[in-house]
Amino acid sequence: MRKMCLLSLMAVLSFGLIQVNTSYAADGDKVIYHVNLGNEQATDALRNIQNHLAVDPKVKIVVVTHSAGVDFLLQGAEDKNGNPYEGTVEKLAAKGVEFRVCKITLERRHIDPKKVIPEAKLVPSGVVEVTKLQQEGYAYLKP
Amino acid sequence: MSTEQKFSDEFLNAFVDDQLSLEERQQVYGCLAKDDALNRQVCELRKMHSLVKLAYEQPPLPPQGLKSLSAGRKLGLGLAAGLALIVGGVAGWFLHQSPAPPPVTVAQATSEARDPTKVLFHVSDGHPEHLRNALDEVEGLMQHYRKAHEKAQVEVVANGDGLSLLLAGISPYAERVRQMQKEYPGLKFVACQNTIDRIQHEVGLTVKLLPGVEVIDSGVAQIMRRQQEGWAYIQV
Numbered sequence: 001m002r003k004m005c006l007l008s009l010m011a012v013l014s015f016g017l018i019q020v021n022t023s024y025a026a027d028g029d030k031v032i033y034h035v036n037l038g039n040e041q042a043t044d045a046l047r048n049i050q051n052h053l054a055v056d057p058k059v060k061i062v063v064v065t066h067s068a069g070v071d072f073l074l075q076g077a078e079d080k081n082g083n084p085y086e087g088t089v090e091k092l093a094a095k096g097v098e099f100r101v102c103k104i105t106l107e108r109r110h111i112d113p114k115k116v117i118p119e120a121k122l123v124p125s126g127v128v129e130v131t132k133l134q135q136e137g138y139a140y141l142k143p
Numbered sequence: 144m145s146t147e148q149k150f151s152d153e154f155l156n157a158f159v160d161d162q163l164s165l166e167e168r169q170q171v172y173g174c175l176a177k178d179d180a181l182n183r184q185v186c187e188l189r190k191m192h193s194l195v196k197l198a199y200e201q202p203p204l205p206p207q208g209l210k211s212l213s214a215g216r217k218l219g220l221g222l223a224a225g226l227a228l229i230v231g232g233v234a235g236w237f238l239h240q241s242p243a244p245p246p247v248t249v250a251q252a253t254s255e256a257r258d259p260t261k262v263l264f265h266v267s268d269g270h271p272e273h274l275r276n277a278l279d280e281v282e283g284l285m286q287h288y289r290k291a292h293e294k295a296q297v298e299v300v301a302n303g304d305g306l307s308l309l310l311a312g313i314s315p316y317a318e319r320v321r322q323m324q325k326e327y328p329g330l331k332f333v334a335c336q337n338t339i340d341r342i343q344h345e346v347g348l349t350v351k352l353l354p355g356v357e358v359i360d361s362g363v364a365q366i367m368r369r370q371q372e373g374w375a376y377i378q379v
Contacts (some may be wrong), residue, residue, distance in 0.1 A: 067280075125283060127280050127284045127287075127377060128287050131260060131284070131375040131377070134375035138375050140377070
């Protein structure tokens with residue numbers, strides 16, 4: 001009877017382990033692009049993401065922005081050559097890339113949330129978002 | 144003065160395992176700043192501990208090893224687990240028929256059982272504005288977890304130019320670092336030994352760290368180890 005109990009405990013535990021392993025194997029590549037330095041870094045990030053998708057069209061990409069990194073997701077934002085960011089962001093969003101903006105940054109810098117372009121989604125904190133996504137198995141890239 | 148006379152291996156192991164009191168730790172830090180041999184010894188110990196942790200990282204379950212229990216205890220545990228299964232099954236059957244169980248109890252049980260969130264901040268840029276931003280982000284995260292009543296273990300690893308954040312007499316934010324160390328027990332500031340060595344060789348400066356700052360062999364190696372251990376990584 002006691003042995004049976006021990007065996008059943010083992011069975012429950014090992015079943016748990018197997019489940020964890022298979023769920024990992026089923027996931028495709030998931031990547032965070034962390035942007036917090038400003039538009040120059042954002043330009044690099046967008047180029048990197050386009051190349052990333054060209055090589056691996058199935059990759060799940062989330063761009064997490066905070067601090068000066070939110071600037072390129074505000075309405076009317078342009079790169080140093082005067083090209084608007086929104087067109088590129090729209091194209092990437094259509095391919096499944098997600099853009100997230102830190103609410104704490106908007107409050108700290110007194111930016112009206114309405115100025116954020118519709119392709120981007122607000123999150124409570126950029127840093128917490130980066131942490132959470134890694135716990136969900138996302139890799140971290142900083143362009 | 145020889146290191147062996149000052150600290151026993153056991154004591155240094157406890158230091159590396161973070162099991163010493165604040166006073167004892169400060170005692171070791173004081174000596175670390177002066178004693179190269181001790182520094183190397185601690186680095187070696189840390190390396191070994193990380194390797195051991197890496198080697199035994201899988202499987203993560205069960206949290207309490209069955210191996211450490213005596214045969215009698217194992218059988219007892221088996222019996223208890225079996226009973227728990229039966230009791231759980233029976234209780235589940237009855238609960239299933241009664242109104243829904245209070246969800247609050249379930250939420251509390253899961254949040255208590257969860258491991259603390261572990262986050263490594265990497266600081267490699269020494270520009271004062273960057274350093275200030277980095278501290279703001281770290282503090283924001285600590286406050287977030289405090290508000291959410293979540294346990295968090297956070298390490299700020301400084302290497303390269305970023306080490307200036309942790310240098311006594313040089314850091315523009317020495318006082319803020321001290322306050323943050325005091326305010327958040329789950330927060331550690333860590334300096335890279337490779338960078339310290341480089342500064343000492345190239346500039347001929349004797350590096351003095353802020354109080355309470357820990358030293359690891361290599362910032363880059365630490366980043367790699369921590370990620371393999373399941374820590375989240377953020378470069379600020």
